[in-house]
Amino acid sequence: MKFRTEFEGPWSTPKEPLDVKTGEWRSQRPLTKGEKCRQCGWCSLFCPCGCRKEMPHYFSVDLDYCKGCATCARVCPAKAIMMVREEI
Amino acid sequence: MSMLDLRGQIRVLDGNRAGAYGVLLCRPDVISSYPITPQTPLLETLYKFEAEGLLDAEMIEPEGENSAMGVLLGACAAGGRTFTATSSQGLSFMGDAYLLAAGNRFPIVMALGMREQVSPHGVFAGQQDAVLVKDHGWVQIFTESGQEILDSIIMAYRLAEDSDILLPVNVCYEGFYLSHHSQRVAVPGQEEVDEFLAPLKNMKRLKWTLEEPMVFSSYTVPAELFTEYRYKACAAHQRAKGKFDEIDKEFGKKFGRSYGGQIEEYKTDDAEIIIVTMGCSTGTAKVVVDRKREEGVKVGLVKVRMFRPSPRERLLEVLNGKKAVGVIDRSVCYAWGCGHNFVELKALLGDIERPAPIMLDFIGGLAGADITDQHVARVIDSTVAAAKGQRQQTVTWLSLE
Numbered sequence: 001m002k003f004r005t006e007f008e009g010p011w012s013t014p015k016e017p018l019d020v021k022t023g024e025w026r027s028q029r030p031l032t033k034g035e036k037c038r039q040c041g042w043c044s045l046f047c048p049c050g051c052r053k054e055m056p057h058y059f060s061v062d063l064d065y066c067k068g069c070a071t072c073a074r075v076c077p078a079k080a081i082m083m084v085r086e087e088i
Numbered sequence: 089m090s091m092l093d094l095r096g097q098i099r100v101l102d103g104n105r106a107g108a109y110g111v112l113l114c115r116p117d118v119i120s121s122y123p124i125t126p127q128t129p130l131l132e133t134l135y136k137f138e139a140e141g142l143l144d145a146e147m148i149e150p151e152g153e154n155s156a157m158g159v160l161l162g163a164c165a166a167g168g169r170t171f172t173a174t175s176s177q178g179l180s181f182m183g184d185a186y187l188l189a190a191g192n193r194f195p196i197v198m199a200l201g202m203r204e205q206v207s208p209h210g211v212f213a214g215q216q217d218a219v220l221v222k223d224h225g226w227v228q229i230f231t232e233s234g235q236e237i238l239d240s241i242i243m244a245y246r247l248a249e250d251s252d253i254l255l256p257v258n259v260c261y262e263g264f265y266l267s268h269h270s271q272r273v274a275v276p277g278q279e280e281v282d283e284f285l286a287p288l289k290n291m292k293r294l295k296w297t298l299e300e301p302m303v304f305s306s307y308t309v310p311a312e313l314f315t316e317y318r319y320k321a322c323a324a325h326q327r328a329k330g331k332f333d334e335i336d337k338e339f340g341k342k343f344g345r346s347y348g349g350q351i352e353e354y355k356t357d358d359a360e361i362i363i364v365t366m367g368c369s370t371g372t373a374k375v376v377v378d379r380k381r382e383e384g385v386k387v388g389l390v391k392v393r394m395f396r397p398s399p400r401e402r403l404l405e406v407l408n409g410k411k412a413v414g415v416i417d418r419s420v421c422y423a424w425g426c427g428h429n430f431v432e433l434k435a436l437l438g439d440i441e442r443p444a445p446i447m448l449d450f451i452g453g454l455a456g457a458d459i460t461d462q463h464v465a466r467v468i469d470s471t472v473a474a475a476k477g478q479r480q481q482t483v484t485w486l487s488l489e
Contacts, residue, residue, distance in 0.1 A: 003316055008254055008324070009193035010317050011294050012306045020307055 036080035043072035108133035110241030126263035127201035157185035190225025195248035212456025350399035359388030414471035452486035
């Protein structure tokens with residue numbers, strides 16, 4: 001019998017789920033207008049994937065994992081985030 | 089000292105209260121349960137224990153059964169000993185969380201006060217709720233008496249938390265017949281139970297901590313890894329059978345009560361025909377077996393204690409060479425038009441020595457109906473007739489005759 005893991009059940013360290021690049025599911029991406037961003041951090045708080053990170057003047061998005069759900073754009077009080085369609 | 093502290097005493101208790109003492113003795117860390125007939129008094133008793141300072145557990149009142157199990161998934165992931173209890177529609181409402189417990193190999197122990205499922209509506213005794221979830225990945229132990237409920241809960245923790253097993257366990261008891269009827273119950277002493285459960289302290293188990301976070305029920309790709317987890321759960325179920333026999337023997341040595349492990353064999357050695365029961369009808373059936381023995385009928389009884397995983401090896405051993413088998417079922421399988429245990433027994437026929445016994449099914453006790461001594465006598469008479477070569481109806485609905 002060939003086994004891939006020592007675990008008995010579907011448990012893993014937090015690292016392994018990161019092998020699934022959920023960004024591949026995306027059909028639209030958030031675009032932040034740096035000049036409008038007040039750096040309140042709401043996008044980061046509400047992002048279900050935890051992929052908004054604080055940068056010196058705005059919050060970046062990790063496109064490897066961002067699914068394009070638009071929660072950040074919806075909650076942004078400064079309306080600094082817009083969603084743009086992914087081009088094939 | 090609290091009047092409720094009956095540890096180390098012999099008292100008259102109903103099944104729910106007997107079960108509650110079993111839980112108290114196992115010192116769970118977290119209890120999360122929603123009341124439902126007929127399990128409610130078990131939960132009430134646990135709350136009384138907690139209020140009087142006997143039970144040092146986190147008592148969580150969820151808004152429903154699904155949340156009750158959800159809470160325990162987290163508590164179990166953090167390494168806690170957990171307990172819940174439910175019945176019937178409560179179990180259905182728990183649904184997906186119930187599956188998660190088994191799939192993630194969480195050793196949760198749940199008392200299941202068995203009752204009929206809707207529809208038609210009713211709160212009567214039956215085994216339909218338990219058998220409906222027979223392939224949800226839980227171990228299921230069926231009990232015959234209040235004492236057996238208490239003892240089985242202690243054994244359930246030994247089985248569930250064993251690092252070779254790590255499966256959730258249901259301790260099933262029929263509503264009212266067991267949950268509300270009072271019987272003599274010997275409540276073990278705390279020290280003895282602590283000693284019996286002591287080996288669990290050294291058992292390895294995955295644990296979620298803030299320092300070392302883990303992901304459970306993770307999205308599992310590729311298919312080979314998914315298949316691996318399925319295989320491992322199957323293997324654990326197969327290991328659980330022998331392990332349960334061992335635990336039962338050890339329990340017998342420690343407490344002086346033993347129940348045969350996966351199945352109880354009653355007067356089966358020289359028997360030509362066998363009656364198969366599961367749950368509380370066993371008591372009545374044993375009395376009738378004794379009576380028929382006095383009349384010279386070579387009849388024995390097998391009580392299925394471990395319904396899941398299937399005790400197939402033990403059943404084959406006892407059924408080989410018998411002439412006929414009569415199964416008393418307290419549930420219905422729509423697909424096969426018989427009871428669930430009958431389906432299980434029939435599945436053994438391919439492996440049984442030839443000539444294979446004739447098998448008959450008797451559905452009785454639905455919706456809290458009594459399975460009387462006359463019913464059991466009727467079952468034995470029919471099975472004896474079948475053994476003699478007289479043609480009998482395969483499935484008989486006892487309440488409709």
